[in-house]
Amino acid sequence: MTESWRRPTRLLLAALGVLTIVFLIGPSLVVIPMGFSSSQILEFPPPGWSLRWYEKALTDPSWTNGFVNSFQVAIVTAVVTTILGTFAAMGIARGRFPGKGFVNAMILSPLIVPVIIVAIGMFSIYVRWKITGTLMGLVVAHTALALPFVVVTVSTSLRTIDRNLELAAQNLGADHVRTFTRITLPLILPGVLAGFLFAFLTSWDEVVVAIFLTTAKFRTLPVEMWEQVRQVVDPTVAAVATIVLAVTTVVLLLVFVVRRQAPTT
């Protein structure tokens, strides 16, 4: 009786799961064959196969500059965000100060506030300060967007480590700095690295804020893609998109590997 009830339900559940996955990643997968197309325009399905759009993506300076710029911004953002975010998470998890809840909410707010609002706000100030189109300007903006990811992953790691380990370190003669460097940091390192990778990804494919804060002289890859899709319709953009997707996938896989490394007490 229960079996006959169960089997159709399970099948339905499985079908729903497959549909959801197709719905989520289908659009990304459509892009991949279009990059290998022999056609002059973006079309699906491709009429034939060719690698020339990849050749163009990796040689045309407007694309290669985009790669270099995006990578620089993402790496610097990840480093800065990881350092700031780790200390912020430590302060929130271990510190006792008034307004802690408020500080925490402010750090997490970029997750909730619409990006376009953040972008417009930053743009109006950046224009006045004349720092649009600079690497550091975009890094600062992306750091604000990526900070919540680092704070959340590091806070989660901090919650899993036994407070007594830190107390024991102090008891054994380690001041706060050495307790952090010798005990806390090694134990939360998987969370810190995961936060670093998330911060990298946040910046790597960020387009809204970047459209406002970049200029023709300094463009990141997603902005270049946005511009090209509006003007040109050759399949290079699909090739670039596939490369971006590949980098993102590798970084996400790294996150999983890093998370597995968590030491067990």
Add this chain to the structure above:
Amino acid sequence: MTTSDRLAATGGKPALVLRGLAKRFGDVAAVDGVDLEVRRGEFLTLLGPSGSGKTTTLRMIAGFTSQSAGTIEIDGVDMSRVPPYRRDVGMVFQNYALYPHMTVAENVAFPLQMRHMARAEIKRQVADTLGLVKLASHGERYPRQLSGGQQQRIALARAVVFKPRLLLMDEPLGALDKKLRESLQLEIMHISRELGATVIYVTHDQEEALVMSDRIAIFRDGRIEQLGGGEDLYDRPISLFVADFIGESNILRGRFERDGAGGWLNRGAWRLRVGAPAVERAPIEDGSQAALIVRPERLLIVGMGEDGGVGANHVEATVSDVLYLGSMRKYALRLTDGQAAVVRRPVDGEREFAHGDRVHLTWAVDDAVLVDASERSP
């Protein structure tokens, strides 16, 4: 610095002095005025039920928690506001708190590295200390590869390797099974004696406290209810709480009546003699509620017909259960007024009683302790 050096350097001052130590969390006083002096080399146990303030007291000594009032002196130096990493006390945690990302040897080396000791000297001392806890060959392993008992010995090694002024232990054997606990009790005693360490040991296990301690401080509601050696506490508890907490006891409540140096305890039809020493130890007002405490092995069972063996104090009872414990026989009895009683007698050469036997329970007047039972009694 060896123990004798330190003795000379500190002029024989007590290793630890607590004065009026208190800790309030909001309106609740977790520790409510603790005064304590611990001698150098002494093994002192803080014993009490959970929430009695013993662990909070230990954490204040370690410096993890700041006190609301009072002072902490270690080796004659006021440590009240000194951060934990400059107090030079070692602590063993109940859950071991070993570093999972370090090997056993690295764990034990940690406090020495924090003291900037030379590498060769660290290596030598780590090896010595691992030898002391009989785990010399386990230095390269990680804590998770060791058993619970082994982990606890590593935690002990790490807490003593830097020769701290005090060794604090917070229910270190709480997570282990009974047999392992007993062998580790002996080991901890031997090691601390060998090192001449001053130990402050927290437990809620009264047997553990009796076995290991030179003195025991019984905690109740944030205060020390009684401080003394195991025999003091067992033979001369100052309250029902202590009598109840340490060992088994028979408690006979009644109204106290003063009579010269001694007195009487009136309980229903019974009028029980109280010896002068017992009255002297417990100044109880004439006519107030009191209780006589008699330990199970101080009670003698006498058959109903053999009134010759009955002493000044005796009550009638019926045997309800007989438990054979190897060297001892434990009798559970019910007094004629319904109260339960326990008697422990050696098996050899004593008459055996059986379920349903009607008997007299009798005791020497000076084997009973008189305590106040007017208020605050469990």
